[in-house]
Amino acid sequence: MRIAAKSSFVVLSDVALSLGSLTATAGWAQGSLPVFDHIVVIFQENRTPDNLFGGAISTTLCNGQDDFEPGVYIQNWGANKNASGGKTCFAAHPLGPDPINPGHFHGNFTDMWDSGHMDNACPKSTDFNCYAFVQKSDVQPYFDIATNYGFANYMFQTNEGPSFPAHQFIFSGTSAPIGINAQNNFHDWFAGDNPDDGNNFGTDTGCSGDPSSQDFENGINPGGHIFDSWYDPPGFSFSFPCYEHATLSDLLDQNHIGWKYYAPEEGSIWTAPTAISHLCGPLTPARRCSNFQPGGTYAGNVSFEGPNNTAPVFGDIGTCNLAAVSWVIPDMKWSDHPGASDNNGSGPDYVGNLVNAIGNSTCTNKSDGKSYWNSTAIIITWDDWGGWYDHVPPYEVLVNNPPMQNCSGFGCGYVSGFRVPMLVVSAYTGVLNQNGTYSGYVSGNTITQGGKVFPYIHDFGSILAFIENNFGIPIGSINAQNRYPFADNFAPDWQNGKNIPLSDFFGLTTPRTFVPITVSHPVSYFTNNSAGPQGPGDEGAEE
Amino acid sequence: MIWYRSNRFLRRVKDEVLAVFVVGLVLAPVSWAGAGYKVLHAFGKGNDGGGLFDSVVVDTKGNLYGTAWGGGAYGYGTVFELTPGTGGRWTETILHNFCSQPHCVDGALPFAGLVLDVAGNLYGTAGGGVQNSGVIFELSPDSSSGSGWKFQIIYGSGSGSNLILDKAGNLYGPIGPGKHDAGAVSELVRPSGGESRWKEKVLYSFCSQQPGCRDGEPPEWNVAWDAAGNLYGTTKFGGNGSPACPGSAGCGVVYQLEALGGGKWKHLVLHRFAAFSGDGQLPYAGVVADSKGNIYGTTLQGGKSGTVFKLARQPDGDWKETILYDFPNSGRSGGGPMGGVTFDRSGNLYGTASGGGDPSCQCGVVFKMTPAGKGKWNYTVLHRFRGTDGWSPEASLLVDDKGNLYGTTVAGGAGGAGVVFEITP
Numbered sequence: 003m004r005i006a007a008k009s010s011f012v013v014l015s016d017v018a019l020s021l022g023s024l025t026a027t028a029g030w031a032q033g034s035l036p037v038f039d040h041i042v043v044i045f046q047e048n049r050t051p052d053n054l055f056g057g058a059i060s061t062t063l064c065n066g067q068d069d070f071e072p073g074v075y076i077q078n079w080g081a082n083k084n085a086s087g088g089k090t091c092f093a094a095h096p097l098g099p100d101p102i103n104p105g106h107f108h109g110n111f112t113d114m115w116d117s118g119h120m121d122n123a124c125p126k127s128t129d130f131n132c133y134a135f136v137q138k139s140d141v142q143p144y145f146d147i148a149t150n151y152g153f154a155n156y157m158f159q160t161n162e163g164p165s166f167p168a169h170q171f172i173f174s175g176t177s178a179p180i181g182i183n184a185q186n187n188f189h190d191w192f193a194g195d196n197p198d199d200g201n202n203f204g205t206d207t208g209c210s211g212d213p214s215s216q217d218f219e220n221g222i223n224p225g226g227h228i229f230d231s232w233y234d235p236p237g238f239s240f241s242f243p244c245y246e247h248a249t250l251s252d253l254l255d256q257n258h259i260g261w262k263y264y265a266p267e268e269g270s271i272w273t274a275p276t277a278i279s280h281l282c283g284p285l286t287p288a289r290r291c292s293n294f295q296p297g298g299t300y301a302g303n304v305s306f307e308g309p310n311n312t313a314p315v316f317g318d319i320g321t322c323n324l325a326a327v328s329w330v331i332p333d334m335k336w337s338d339h340p341g342a343s344d345n346n347g348s349g350p351d352y353v354g355n356l357v358n359a360i361g362n363s364t365c366t367n368k369s370d371g372k373s374y375w376n377s378t379a380i381i382i383t384w385d386d387w388g389g390w391y392d393h394v395p396p397y398e399v400l401v402n403n404p405p406m407q408n409c410s411g412f413g414c415g416y417v418s419g420f421r422v423p424m425l426v427v428s429a430y431t432g433v434l435n436q437n438g439t440y441s442g443y444v445s446g447n448t449i450t451q452g453g454k455v456f457p458y459i460h461d462f463g464s465i466l467a468f469i470e471n472n473f474g475i476p477i478g479s480i481n482a483q484n485r486y487p488f489a490d491n492f493a494p495d496w497q498n499g500k501n502i503p504l505s506d507f508f509g510l511t512t513p514r515t516f517v518p519i520t521v522s523h524p525v526s527y528f529t530n531n532s533a534g535p536q537g538p539g540d541e542g543a544e545e
Numbered sequence: 546m547i548w549y550r551s552n553r554f555l556r557r558v559k560d561e562v563l564a565v566f567v568v569g570l571v572l573a574p575v576s577w578a579g580a581g582y583k584v585l586h587a588f589g590k591g592n593d594g595g596g597l598f599d600s601v602v603v604d605t606k607g608n609l610y611g612t613a614w615g616g617g618a619y620g621y622g623t624v625f626e627l628t629p630g631t632g633g634r635w636t637e638t639i640l641h642n643f644c645s646q647p648h649c650v651d652g653a654l655p656f657a658g659l660v661l662d663v664a665g666n667l668y669g670t671a672g673g674g675v676q677n678s679g680v681i682f683e684l685s686p687d688s689s690s691g692s693g694w695k696f697q698i699i700y701g702s703g704s705g706s707n708l709i710l711d712k713a714g715n716l717y718g719p720i721g722p723g724k725h726d727a728g729a730v731s732e733l734v735r736p737s738g739g740e741s742r743w744k745e746k747v748l749y750s751f752c753s754q755q756p757g758c759r760d761g762e763p764p765e766w767n768v769a770w771d772a773a774g775n776l777y778g779t780t781k782f783g784g785n786g787s788p789a790c791p792g793s794a795g796c797g798v799v800y801q802l803e804a805l806g807g808g809k810w811k812h813l814v815l816h817r818f819a820a821f822s823g824d825g826q827l828p829y830a831g832v833v834a835d836s837k838g839n840i841y842g843t844t845l846q847g848g849k850s851g852t853v854f855k856l857a858r859q860p861d862g863d864w865k866e867t868i869l870y871d872f873p874n875s876g877r878s879g880g881g882p883m884g885g886v887t888f889d890r891s892g893n894l895y896g897t898a899s900g901g902g903d904p905s906c907q908c909g910v911v912f913k914m915t916p917a918g919k920g921k922w923n924y925t926v927l928h929r930f931r932g933t934d935g936w937s938p939e940a941s942l943l944v945d946d947k948g949n950l951y952g953t954t955v956a957g958g959a960g961g962a963g964v965v966f967e968i969t970p
Contacts, residue, residue: 035676115791117791118787118788118790118791118792119788119791120787120788156793182589182595182956182961182962187906187908187932187936189956190937190956223907224881224900224907225876225900225907394793395787395791395792395793396792396793397782397792397793397794398782398792398794398827399791399792400845400846408846408850408851408880408881408900409845409851409880409881409882409883409898409899409900410881410899410900410907410908410909410936410937411881411883411899411937411939411955414881414899414900452755452756454725454726454727454752454755454758454762455758455762455782455783455793455794455795456726456727456728456752456762456763456782456794457726457727459794470677471676471677474648476621476644476649476653476654476672476673476677477654477672477673477677478654478672479620479621479653479654481615482614482615482616482620482621482622482653482654483615483616483620484615484616484962485588485589485594485595485596485613485614485615485616485956485961485962485963486595486596486615486955486956486962487596487614487615487654491654494794497705497728497763497765499656499670499671499672499677499678499679499703499704499705500679500703500704500705500719500722500728500763501703501722501726502676502677
């Protein structure tokens with residue numbers, strides 16, 4: 003761990019002082035950030051801030067703001083042009099199992115966004131059941147993480163679609179099939195929804211998949227038009243989702259920075275590396291790509307669950323083998339994904355246990371002797387909005403409704419999506435109060451940072467850019483050698499060099515003591531679950 | 546800011562600054578019948594750079610200079626020179642490969658273009674730098690150097706925009722966080738009197754008007770002078786927020802920084818976008834001023850598929866916006882302009898639209914707008930890109946004194962990584 007000496011943190015306003023705080027974090031912290039040895043990105047499923055954190059004050063339904071701590075921006079009702087009175091109050095739902103699984107494909111995005119009116123969510127449901135919040139008691143660990151460490155008011159999903167493209171974005175900064183090409187234009191198209199071959203839910207999508215499965219993926223052009231037949235990868239046909247472009251993992255490899263991607267299963271829509279040709283899986287020789295090398299980047303870095311090891315990341319933490327960068331994709335059972343048989347409500351405990359495993363770890367880094375707690379940043383976010391209503395429009399939408407010829411720059415037609423929750427945990431995250439205790443930091447705090455969106459708007463590109471910066475890589479580099487930038491270069495809190503993305507979350511100048519998260523499931527429930535591995539499959543029509 | 550190529554340009558910076566405003570001159574209009582499109586250089590082969598997000602500048606010899614975002618010897622972009630030769634051939638010379646120093650302290654991934662001073666020095670901005678803080682650099686002609694150019698960092702602070710000069714050689718643009726962490730327009734004061742360092746002087750800190758940053762945030766594109774020495778620019782966000790603006794960050798503003806003298810500046814919002822149904826939204830480029838002080842620019846969105854707008858000062862001092870062109874939702878005329886507009890000597894406007902155009906490609910157009918009297922303008926597409934000749938023009942154009950247009954594309958061309966092109970009348 004290295005801490006730069008220079009500090010540029012902003013002194014609190016009078017308002018903040020009245021809240022009993024001594025210091026607060028702010029952006030523009032270039033040169034003052036802690037440098038972490040480990041960054042862990044936990045990628046949960048299908049929630050919005052209003053949905054996941056809307057149950058804090060259930061007695062005030064439909065009564066404006068629902069603030070679980072000062073400065074958060076949560077609301078438990080939504081505009082609805084299809085309902086009488088033009089609004090719908092949120093209904094309470096369990097985290098899981100829950101039969102309600104709102105549609106969250108690109109078409110559902112354009113419905114809910116409604117050209118910025120934000121009043122047309124789930125228009126075809128009988129009771130507007132996407133207007134809902136999760137009971138607070140079901141997600142108490144998330145509230146505890148938020149109020150102890152960091153919470154983002156303005157974290158947006160970069161893309162406007164479901165899991166498959168979202169996982170591509172968090173891994174590489176794009177869901178385009180190629181990085182750049184002289185002969186065709188698909189560098190500025192995006193894989194838009196989840197693969198589909200009818201109703202065959204298998205685990206054979208991506209480059210490691212079986213072409214005979216006839217999984218196909220639709221594409222979205224810069225005008226926002228959806229095409230079922232578009233990019234056919236070499237050796238495949240019918241728009242099979244096997245792509246070839248740079249990823250953040252390539253950049254990490256080039257800089258000799260270790261990484262791991264944990265996922266439930268091979269060949270699923272949540273296993274982003276599966277869809278990248280040069281990373282190439284699978285572990286099954288019969289279906290491996292022609293250039294697959296045992297022990298190469300895929301086999302050495304992509305970790306799947308086993309029958310008796312349903313959360314291998316805990317094992318790596320326990321044996322002091324936490325990688326420099328980890329993408330942690332949950333088992334379906336603790337993913338928070340809505341649906342009757344999708345998650346069982348244990349997601350918050352799973353995430354709380356992961357935080358505790360790092361915070362309580364006795365491991366130290368060989369390089370600098372620092373503890374895992376003092377040298378790890380944990381970023382917890384959700385892959386998409388899940389179709390749930392959220393009252394904050396995307397910060398900008400580079401597509402119009404109905405689709406039209408818009409632009410051809412990066413993101414046109416498919417950026418930006420709705421808010422998703424983001425929690426940040428580290429020894430340098432939080433607000434130091436006058437009495438020496440710590441409380442949670444709210445990025446984009448409506449009181450202390452009210453009305454200002456920059457540099458408090460974050461997206462998946464912000465996470466990628468934060469990782470790049472942490473490891474001394476120029477921000478925006480993922481596809482630099484191919485001369486066409488991805489989402490890491492367009493992180494909304496980067497803005498061409500004006501701020502280090504996510505820097506506002508790391509405002510403490512000295513490490514704080516770890517505060518454990520209270521959980522009700524033990525780690526063993528996740529590491530050796532009798533139900534075995536469960537992923538989303540290769541299509542995830544509802545994932 | 547796009548400059549004319551003229552002798553005046555290199556004689557006095559003041560003339561450079563004013564040249565762009567001398568657009569009301571009644572000169573013979575340029576005929577565009579048979580306009581010729583030509584790729585001067587296609588990027589993306591070998592260690593060439595690529596990904597051109599801003600336009601080029603030109604010196605008195607007709608050499609073009611620009612930046613490429615990625616690629617190059619180290620993969621992090623280049624500064625290039627294109628030199629005209631015989632037979633219409635152009636030769637590319639790489640003046641600097643970014644990330645040539647450990648940890649890219651010499652900068653990386655330049656997104657913005659260059660500005661040229663009277664002595665032939667080039668100034669630009671890039672990312673990278675010490676702890677990713679960004680850099681502002683100078684490339685100076687240096688006969689003692691093997692490359693003929695000396696590269697040096699003159700300021701270590703982020704700015705994704707290109708900069709402009711005043712007559713004293715000071716630089717202006719969006720530099721630094723300002724007082725409110727929402728960006729600032731600053732002057733970078735040239736060293737004098739034995740000083741060795743450039744000094745940043747903040748002219749205005751954005752997001753001073755709370756709540757909602759009604760004065761705009763953050764300034765992301767270049768600023769422009771008017772003939773009186775005032776500065777104009779846009780912010781991408783701020784101004785009118787939701788629900789008038791469909792994005793929660795706001796739809797941006799056009800601002801003026803009025804020079805009060807004595808180093809003092811006064812900020813004024815000239816227009817907040819999404820002011821009415823059909824108004825533009827999200828300016829993705831700076832603005833230009835004509836000789837009468839009217840302001841012209843583009844928005845990526847709003848209207849049907851982006852707009853070209855004009856702001857004119859009214860007798861009561863207020864500013865009124867007129868939509869000069871509302872890009873249609875048909876495609877062939879282009880849409881989604883991401884670069885600003887440029888005047889020729891006849892008062893015609895030129896620009897690019899990043900999308901639309903050729904139906905098989907929809908990868909952008911070059912357009913011309915001609916005054917038609919009574920405030921009307923005629924819109925003409927000069928070129929529809931087809932991919933192999935360029936893709937995604939996202940920058941303004943350069944117009945030389947012969948009426949030739951020079952521009953760039955982000956992608957496409959023979960190497961796939963963008964082109965520098967010329968369109969001759």
